[in-house]
Amino acid sequence: MCAVPAWRAATGIGPRCPRRPSAPGWPGGGGTFLRTGDLGALRDGQLYPVGRSKDLIIVAGRNFYPHDIENLASAVSGDLRRGCAAAFQPDLAEPRVVLVLEAARSAVSRLRADAAALRELGAAVRRRVGAEAGLDLADVVFVFPGSIPKTSSGKIRRAETRQRFLDGRLRLIGEVRAQYSAPGPVGPDEPDLDASDPGIRPEAVRTTLARLVAAHAGTELAAEDFALPLAALGLDSLKLVALRGGIERQSGRRLDTDLFFGDRSLDDIAEALVRTPAPAEPGRGEPVEGPGADPDHGAYPATEGQVQFQFRHELLPEDTAHNLPVALRIGRRLEPDRIRHAVAAVMARHAALRSTLGEPGTATQVLHEPGTLPLDFAHWETSTDDEAEARRLLQNAAHRRFDLTRGPLVRTAAVISPRSTVLLLTAHHAVVDYWSLRIVLAELLSSLLDVRLPSPAPARGAVDWVRHQAHALDTPAARARAARAVEKWRPVRDHLLFPSGTPAPRRRTPASVVDFAVAADLTRRVYEDAKAHGHTPFVLLAGAYLRALHEVTGQERIVVGTPYHNRDDWRFAGTVGYLVNMVPLLGDFRSGADSDDLRARTWREVRGSLETAEVPFFRLVRALEPPRHGQNPLFQATLTFQQSADGLLDDGFSIPWSGCRQSLGGVEVRAFDIPPRDTAFAVSLYGARDGDRLVFRLEHQEHLVPARTAGLLRDAFQTALADLTAPAAPLSRTGTAGG
Numbered sequence: 001m002c003a004v005p006a007w008r009a010a011t012g013i014g015p016r017c018p019r020r021p022s023a024p025g026w027p028g029g030g031g032t033f034l035r036t037g038d039l040g041a042l043r044d045g046q047l048y049p050v051g052r053s054k055d056l057i058i059v060a061g062r063n064f065y066p067h068d069i070e071n072l073a074s075a076v077s078g079d080l081r082r083g084c085a086a087a088f089q090p091d092l093a094e095p096r097v098v099l100v101l102e103a104a105r106s107a108v109s110r111l112r113a114d115a116a117a118l119r120e121l122g123a124a125v126r127r128r129v130g131a132e133a134g135l136d137l138a139d140v141v142f143v144f145p146g147s148i149p150k151t152s153s154g155k156i157r158r159a160e161t162r163q164r165f166l167d168g169r170l171r172l173i174g175e176v177r178a179q180y181s182a183p184g185p186v187g188p189d190e191p192d193l194d195a196s197d198p199g200i201r202p203e204a205v206r207t208t209l210a211r212l213v214a215a216h217a218g219t220e221l222a223a224e225d226f227a228l229p230l231a232a233l234g235l236d237s238l239k240l241v242a243l244r245g246g247i248e249r250q251s252g253r254r255l256d257t258d259l260f261f262g263d264r265s266l267d268d269i270a271e272a273l274v275r276t277p278a279p280a281e282p283g284r285g286e287p288v289e290g291p292g293a294d295p296d297h298g299a300y301p302a303t304e305g306q307v308q309f310q311f312r313h314e315l316l317p318e319d320t321a322h323n324l325p326v327a328l329r330i331g332r333r334l335e336p337d338r339i340r341h342a343v344a345a346v347m348a349r350h351a352a353l354r355s356t357l358g359e360p361g362t363a364t365q366v367l368h369e370p371g372t373l374p375l376d377f378a379h380w381e382t383s384t385d386d387e388a389e390a391r392r393l394l395q396n397a398a399h400r401r402f403d404l405t406r407g408p409l410v411r412t413a414a415v416i417s418p419r420s421t422v423l424l425l426t427a428h429h430a431v432v433d434y435w436s437l438r439i440v441l442a443e444l445l446s447s448l449l450d451v452r453l454p455s456p457a458p459a460r461g462a463v464d465w466v467r468h469q470a471h472a473l474d475t476p477a478a479r480a481r482a483a484r485a486v487e488k489w490r491p492v493r494d495h496l497l498f499p500s501g502t503p504a505p506r507r508r509t510p511a512s513v514v515d516f517a518v519a520a521d522l523t524r525r526v527y528e529d530a531k532a533h534g535h536t537p538f539v540l541l542a543g544a545y546l547r548a549l550h551e552v553t554g555q556e557r558i559v560v561g562t563p564y565h566n567r568d569d570w571r572f573a574g575t576v577g578y579l580v581n582m583v584p585l586l587g588d589f590r591s592g593a594d595s596d597d598l599r600a601r602t603w604r605e606v607r608g609s610l611e612t613a614e615v616p617f618f619r620l621v622r623a624l625e626p627p628r629h630g631q632n633p634l635f636q637a638t639l640t641f642q643q644s645a646d647g648l649l650d651d652g653f654s655i656p657w658s659g660c661r662q663s664l665g666g667v668e669v670r671a672f673d674i675p676p677r678d679t680a681f682a683v684s685l686y687g688a689r690d691g692d693r694l695v696f697r698l699e700h701q702e703h704l705v706p707a708r709t710a711g712l713l714r715d716a717f718q719t720a721l722a723d724l725t726a727p728a729a730p731l732s733r734t735g736t737a738g739g
Contacts, residue, residue: 039065055158057087057135058663059095062691064135066158072132073099073125073140079107080121086148086161096138099125100161103173105145111173118142122176123222130234144171205270212246213266226270229534231262245570247273257568261607263534297351297369299358300463301470304616305578307363309430312680313404314360319508321680322429325398326437327422327656327672329387334414334421334448336379342447343412344375346440352431352462352577353440356407367463368407376411383417390415390422391674399677402428422672423448429578431462434642435565436576438649445649451665462577468569472614485612486623489584489634493626495559497549497636498682498704500629511679512702514710515657518694518718525725526694535603538641540724543602545639545685546587548716552709558587561635561681564613582617583609584635599724631704636682643688652690655697660690683713 039056040049057064070085084102089095103111111118122140129135147170149157164170210221213233225233230240240260247269248254253276259269302310309322347353348370356373358364380393397413409428414421425441432440446452460468472478518526530537542562549558563580567573585605626633642654652660656673663669679699687696700710 055088057089057097059089059097059135062134064097064133066156069097069099069129069133069135070156072129073101076124076128077121079104079111081145083154084145084148086156086158088158088162088165090162090166097135098139098141098162098165099129099137100141100143100148100165100170101125102145102148103142108144108173111142115174118174119176126176127222138177140176141165141170142173142175144173147171202270202274205273206266208250209247209266209270212243212250221266226266228265229263229531230260230265231534231536232531233266234531235262241565241567242573244568245573249570251276253277257610258607261610262530262536263603297354297367299364299366301466302357302363302365303466303469303578304618305581306357306365306430308618309428309578310357310360310404316506316508318401319678320399320401321509321511321676321678323399323402323426323677324429324432324434324437325394325424325426325674326441326653327394327398327424327674328441328445328653329670329672330421330423330448331419331668331670332421332449333416333418334423336377336414336416338448339379339412339414339421339423340375340377342444343377344371345447346443347373347375347408347410349443350440350461350576352436352575353410353427354408355431355462356409357404357430359405365463373408376408377413378411379414379416381416385417385420387422387672390672394422394424394674395677397424398426398674404428404430424674431578432576433563433565433578433580434640434654435567435580436578438644439574439576441653442649445664445669449665449667449669460571460575462575462579465572465575465577465579468572469566469614473616478614481612482615482619482623485615485620488586488608488612489620489624492557492559492586493624493634495557495634496629496631497553497555497558498631500631500704509678509680509701510703511676511699512707512710513675514698514700514707514714515655516696516698516714516718517658517690518696518721520692522718522722522725523689523692523694526721529725533599533603535599535606538643539603539606540599540721541641541687542585542606542639543587543598543724544717544720545637546585546602547589547593547598547720548713549637550587550589550593551716551720552713556588556590558589558637559584559635560587561585561617561632561638563638563640564610566614568614581613581615582635582638583613584617585609585639632681636704638681638684640684640686641688642686650690651688652695654688655686655690655695657697658688658690658695683710685717 038049038052040047042048055066057066057069064087066087069087070083073087074080074082074085081102081104086100087097089097111121121142125140126137129137149160149164151157161170206226209226213221213235221233235243240262244255244260251273253273255269255272255276258264259272312319312322351367354368354370354373356366356368358366378397382389393415394413397411400411402409409431411426413424413426423444425437425444427437427440473482526537526540530540542560545560546558549560550556561582561584564583566579566581567575572579585602586609587602587605621633624634642651644651650660650662652658653662653671656671659671661668661670676699679701681699681701682704683698683700685696685698687694689695696714698710698714705713
């Protein structure tokens with residue numbers, strides 16, 4: 001900011017501020033303030049300029065200051081000149097970050113002659129910046145001394161450096177790149193996996209694993225990294241899914257799920273690959289056909305989940321708990337016809353978006369040919385960017401009931417002003433899950449904003465997944481896993497977390513919400529603790545949530561449900577449809593909350609539950625025959641932690657109150673909150689990482705979980721999370737039992 005008293009602004013005397021829109025003063029400031037684009041910090045009452053806002057690097061909703069990255073990198077080795085580095089994003093619409101470094105004069109000849117030394121230096125820089133700043137560098141570029149332009153006062157001219165990089169005008173010594181897209185072909189001297197080869201060479205395995213980890217985690221591996229836990233390499237649960245898919249796609253071999261837990265290592269995976277023979281047919285014992293093999297129209301069997309959605313839809317005739325609305329504020333006016341055409345193209349591409357359910361009791365779904373279902377699109381023109389008015393207009397479209405048999409089961413709406421568009425996409429849960437919504441949103445934004453976003457590989461369709469799932473479940477091994485699941489859950493089949501007496505008939509289940517965020521320091525501890533113990537952050541969140549429910553309800557055994565993506569097979573990674581399965585997790589506190597290591601117990605429970613995650617939840621319920629009490633059987637609380645491995649949109653968009661924003665093609669896209677009208681479970685905790693913090697929305701049914709109880713649950717969860725990540729600190733009780 002440039003502060004100019006009114007009299008000096010009028011006379012032109014004083015600092016030469018650019019002619020930009022003025023900003024209001026702060027209390028007691030007085031005068032006129034013009035936006036200069038400078039970044040500053042107040043310390044001990046003094047203002048220190050620290051940079052320019054246009055140089056700020058934003059990746060996945062997190063702010064990175066270039067000078068921090070540059071200082072970290074320059075200090076890695078004496079072969080680099082201190083204060084002679086420039087970090088920037090070549091394309092603001094993409095997360096790629098480039099770091100240009102000047103080599104010391106004494107190191108130029110050696111680095112030019114020794115490619116291995118150059119690669120080693122680049123890997124050291126990337127590891128230092130990744131470990132201490134939490135940023136994955138795409139390219140580390142080494143240049144001759146004096147190549148980076150500076151101002152007359154010695155400041156780095158980052159914009160000019162970026163332009164020289166894009167124009168190829170930097171005096172290069174060499175460049176070390178990381179693979180961030182799908183790994184391409186290997187070079188002539190690099191061994192690779194061959195799916196048709198009956199035996200795999202160990203050196204080919206290690207080369208391929210290194211490339212895949214670089215693609216999915218942005219991490220360049222050293223030899224010692226192969227023995228580290230996968231979680232220590234920055235691979236969360238969904239990145240591990242993507243890694244597994246890449247390995248199986250390239251090797252043609254099916255690997256055990258157990259190999260891809262966070263406490264396993266790349267050495268474990270490599271050993272298993274070498275020992276696993278090539279199958280007669282790739283996949284899970286079924287032929288692998290092309291991505292276009294899925295039918296485009298006709299009647300087909302419904303999934304177990306779709307049947308239950310339809311049952312609940314009939315049982316609660318006014319309920320909209322399974323409407324999934326997602327709204328975005330786009331910093332550009334979009335013409336209605338353009339929106340309409342983009343939506344129609346996406347629906348034509350994905351058969352699930354053109355599906356309806358058959359008549360109740362038939363357990364079928366119907367795929368309609370493109371263009372046969374009407375396009376449900378409404379829009380309103382406004383003269384101002386009034387977000388409250390936009391929310392009021394869109395709520396009806398978000399919360400209007402779908403006709404599951406007539407369709408369509410997808411609708412869009414937009415509030416359009418001269419400078420922005422608030423776009424709403426609403427779909428019924430019977431045809432999409434949250435994984436699918438990310439794919440659909442990314443395709444819409446790519447079309448509407450003319451930007452290129454990463455897209456998943458061509459995938460099989462949802463109907464083909466149903467056939468695949470039926471085949472996978474009809475094996476002796478799968479039936480044995482289902483039997484183990486039934487035996488495990490039989491002792492708690494009557495579990496009821498929030499008793500309500502005699503259930504009264506209801507037409508809907510209204511929702512209330514509690515929104516909260518976990519501070520940056522605790523968020524950092526969660527991720528560091530997970531890496532240190534070789535598991536994913538979800539384990540800590542699950543442990544904290546189970547303990548909070550135990551303390552608030554006073555019950556000794558707690559069961560929560562969590563969605564499992566059900567996309568272990570790489571052929572369905574880009575499938576749009578309802579594929580997820582709800583998996584129960586048990587927290588047993590009969591011996592107390594402090595008597596055992598809660599983290600270790602939760603990790604064992606998560607691992608054990610994932611071993612039977614493919615068993616359809618409602619098939620498990622039918623086998624258990626639990627008592628009827630008017631609530632969801634077995635669990636009435638759920639936990640969903642939204643993570644992505646696709647690079648499409650920042651995870652913070654999953655929690656819309658966060659205001660998560662992202663620049664796509666120079667246009668700001670921001671999450672726009674439309675709170676839920678109804679909710680399916682007594683209490684549901686949704687979370688995601690938004691930049692430096694964890695953000696959450698706690699949905700609860702007010703008639704079962706009053707606002708006071710929901711507030712106690714929020715507080716107990718945060719306390720438990722802090723206890724779990726406190727270094728060498730014992731767990732402490734919150735004293736919130738009851739409520």
